[in-house]
Amino acid sequence: DGGITQSPKYLFRKEGQNVTLSCEQNLNHDAMYWYRQDPGQGLRLIYYSQIVNDFQKGDIAEGYSVSREKKESFPLTVTSAQKNPTAFYLCASSIRAGANVLTFGAGSRLTVL
Amino acid sequence: QKEVEQNSGPLSVPEGAIASLNCTYSDRGSQSFFWYRQYSGKSPELIMSIYSNGDKEDGRFTAQLNKASQYVSLLIRDSQPSDSATYLCAVNIITGTYKYIFGTGTRLKVLA
Numbered sequence: 001d002g003g004i005t006q007s008p009k010y011l012f013r014k015e016g017q018n019v020t021l022s023c024e025q026n027l028n029h030d031a032m033y034w035y036r037q038d039p040g041q042g043l044r045l046i047y048y049s050q051i052v053n054d055f056q057k058g059d060i061a062e063g064y065s066v067s068r069e070k071k072e073s074f075p076l077t078v079t080s081a082q083k084n085p086t087a088f089y090l091c092a093s094s095i096r097a098g099a100n101v102l103t104f105g106a107g108s109r110l111t112v113l
Numbered sequence: 114q115k116e117v118e119q120n121s122g123p124l125s126v127p128e129g130a131i132a133s134l135n136c137t138y139s140d141r142g143s144q145s146f147f148w149y150r151q152y153s154g155k156s157p158e159l160i161m162s163i164y165s166n167g168d169k170e171d172g173r174f175t176a177q178l179n180k181a182s183q184y185v186s187l188l189i190r191d192s193q194p195s196d197s198a199t200y201l202c203a204v205n206i207i208t209g210t211y212k213y214i215f216g217t218g219t220r221l222k223v224l225a
Contacts, residue, residue, distance in 0.1 A: 041217055
């Protein structure tokens with residue numbers, strides 16, 4: 001079955017460490033997105049990519065980095081510059097950017113110790 | 114003003130009743146509108162999408178869009194305890210950037 005796989009599901013990080021969250025899709029979607037969700041909050045866009053080798057900053061990109069070297073993969077690195085990284089991270093994809101339905105992965109929960 | 118606004122709730126309805134969830138948005142150029150359901154600790158799943166003014170029905174769910182008044186609503190008929198979740202309204206803004214804006218969600222409780 002097609003879908004989005006995020007890993008790891010749970011991740012613990014010490015302060016000052018960089019961590020990378022994996023996102024892989026086999027839906028043949030062009031666009032991919034990373035969102036952050038804090039308790040009681042909506043989803044906030046970190047980065048998005050409309051096509052391979054292209055990505056744009058979202059509303060809260062500071063302290064994060066991404067790459068899009070393959071259509072299927074859109075990893076997110078949470079750097080030590082991100083001051084409050086504890087959150088639920090959601091990867092999503094759509095057939096193309098803009099008008100289509102988002103399909104979400106199961107999410108990765110990052111906790112800073 | 115927030116770009117997409119929802120009442121955070123909780124909205125409590127008895128089993129079998131109609132639950133009405135509302136969402137307002139600020140960008141008149143918005144083209145696409147979505148309702149997602151999110152259970153606690155899980156990722157959002159699509160309930161309905163709507164693109165033109167009027168009503169769209171799918172089973173027990175009806176989405177209503179009024180672009181002139183800039184609101185979109187979701188009606189859930191014959192509410193079940195399994196409908197208890199947070200409902201997120203999402204609006205696609207195509208004004209220079211291709212991105213979706215999510216509301217903070219309305220928590221629905223269906224009481225058995």
